[in-house]
């Protein structure tokens with residue numbers, strides 16, 4: 001990807017005022033769960049929201065949002081996003097069968113990710129959230145270079161090993177001069193029936209990471225068995241159990257992210273200056 005430096009790239013107009021990548025250093029920490037629930041929570045508060053599933057190797061958003069059956073048909077050469085739970089969704093899962101293993105190299109991946117903007121008929125959005133694949137590879141480079149990102153939100157678990165992974169992901173964005181809107185700690189604790197909290201994956205990792213890297217700590221999300229059940233059934237927990245503690249945590253985080261994005265300023269009408277790519 002770095003080999004492309006200096007070669008003019010197509011200018012990409014962002015379909016949203018705020019374009020926010022949801023990322024971490026590795027898989028399984030709840031990026032997609034966070035992206036889906038925050039997207040729907042923002043829409044519940046009245047915003048126009050799109051979710052772009054950039055995890056082209058393992059697209060999970062169609063299942064989590066009940067859009068597995070959606071097959072986009074081009075209208076005037078562009079593909080309409082799915083409309084689910086009040087948001088617009090586009091995922092490579094709509095185009096490639098889930099059981100098809102995709103092994104894409106840099107340039108193909110780069111092109112596919114750019115087409116998520118150029119070839120998808122997004123509406124005029126307030127927020128476009130991007131569910132990032134795990135790691136710090138080509139997809140991260142393309143999204144950071146080709147998109148005008150408002151910033152990145154980093155998801156981590158309370159335990160130390162997850163902090164190290166999250167930190168690598170975070171530093172990757174910083175190297176690309178993408179602002180870090182903040183850090184979310186997922187699966188922070190299990191709420192017990194007696195009202196107590198059980199720290200399943202250790203304690204305080206998200207806050208510690210935020211302090212270590214000088215980024216805002218946005219908040220904690222409890223571990224809740226309703227989350228996977230809701231996801232597998234295609235209805236995010238903010239819709240299926242809106243009064244649960246975990247849904248309240250997602251709504252509070254959606255507000256915190258919106259506030260941090262507003263601090264950065266809208267990017268919607270910006271174009272990427274070719275000289276900076």
Ligand SMILES: Nc1ncnc2c1ncn2[C@@H]1O[C@H](COP(=O)(O)OP(=O)(O)O)[C@@H](O)[C@H]1O
Nearest residue numbers: 027028029030031032033187222223224227228
């Ligand atoms: N707060 C939570 N409570 C319980 N389970 C969760 C929570 N967050 C995520 N999960 C579960 O953890 C697994 C990994 O989450 P996922 O969002 O797919 O992670 P990633 O996108 O980082 O790979 C999924 O089975 C998901 O349902």
Ligand SMILES: [Mg+2]
Nearest residue numbers: 031032055060
């Ligand atoms: Mg994921």
